[in-house]
Amino acid sequence: MSTAPPTSSPSQPALTRCGRLWRGALLPIALIAIWAAISAAGLVNPELFSPPQVVLHTAIEDFASGAVPFALAATLLRALIGSAIGISAGFLVGTLLGLSGIARRIGDPTINSARQIALFAWIPLLSAWFGNGELMKITLIALGAFFPMALAAEAGCRNVPVPYREIGRVLELDRLTTLRRIVLPAATPALLAGLELSLNIAWLGTFGAEYLIGTGYINGMGDGLGAYLAAAREFARMDRVIVGVVSLAVVGLALDRAVVLLSRRALPWSRH
């Protein structure tokens, strides 16, 4: 039984949410103020430490020229393609490992060893196989997204509470129905946690791939925020570096929020 009418006024939650937002913004605002003060006092070399108004000016300029939006779009597209591949593969492999003891005994040692390899340590091997083009970048991103999802799916499918498994037995459900109606829903919180981590690593991997791989003299600068940042550094444009870094942070945060929002919608039953 639930339906007691809400006693607090509707504006109450909005107010506290607004308050949270302000508290979250406090530190960045303070840092910008300190940054502006140091710059204005002439304590640092403006070439290495661009003042806020210059960064703002560059940001407006590069957004208007399309340089930053284009780089952002390229990075986002690359990250999404790579993570879609990696997350799908991770989900399939992880679910298989979670469901089948035989698959687990065969697959687990390999996966557990492979996931110890730092993502960027794959670069020499992958570039030897796939060159330094798009295929290589997408593969690297997919690889980064693969492991968190695979591990989460495996754990999620293995840790279905026994009472729910017994309901599957008592109702004589076949394997596919048990998977669809019991195992995967029970694993959803783990799957969403895996999704969040996978996207996170894919986002880092995308930037790394663009920055480290796309800047070869043979391949040209490549595109994406990583290339934008590499170029900015190359020409010692610290204002652009800051614009690029902030853009990365904002999009990364937005991706993370999107997953959190999705989690809340996907799990109405687990909030209580």
Place this chain on the structure above:
Amino acid sequence: MVQTLDASHTAPAAGPHRSDIDIRNVSKSFAVDGGTVQALTDVSLAVRPGEFVSLVGPSGCGKSTLLRLIAGLDVPDSGTVAVDGQKVTKPSLTRGIVFQDHRLLPWLSVEANILLSLNSVAGAAEEKRTRVAELIRLVGLSGFEKALPHQLSGGMSQRAAIARALAPRPRLLLLDEPLGALDSLTRGYLQEELLRLWEHEGIAMVMVTHDVEEAVFLSNRVVVMDPRPGRVRQIFDIAGARPRQRAERAFVEVKQDILDLLHLHRHAA
């Protein structure tokens, strides 16, 4: 054997659909922390078709284990459990079970939870939906079809769990402390509901309970069990037409006899 939704074979007067249970010399032990616990030792019990039998006894007397053996969720170390002369080896929709923790799937609505029990039953989708609606009415959950389990009270969850167990028209219903987690008011009310369902379905029901009054109120026979190792101590026949009056002398006397037997054991232990 494939369950069907055909209503004809569950008319209360019909014979062959009502299962009997034959438990013979059953023993079961569990490995716990390196040692073994003897949950049941040489238990024999027969339940007649259409009978309501309650299992009572202190914790550790193996009453829930016995129920799980009948359900087919566990298998005995020795001895046999047979329903309708068929040895029980795995769970079946012909034997419905209701647990103390309702075990509704939290991600499915009341309706979808009940419908899931018809997944492996032969029949058209329309027919199954009709059956689900019928069950929801029968247990008094009309209007809560789309509710998720966390939106229900304990009593309502248990009604939904009972509906789920009854939907595939089992020939036997097993109840593992179904009302154990409810407040006393809800509990008394659901006891009467259970009685109504038992009369309506005409199938045998076996219930594990801690509540002696509940057992006497509902049962044809009350089986008192002893712990360590779990075994049958004594079986009480409960006479009297239903609904039974809890304040009646015969009711109070047999309830007291059972309580005395249980307390006797506690003092001896």
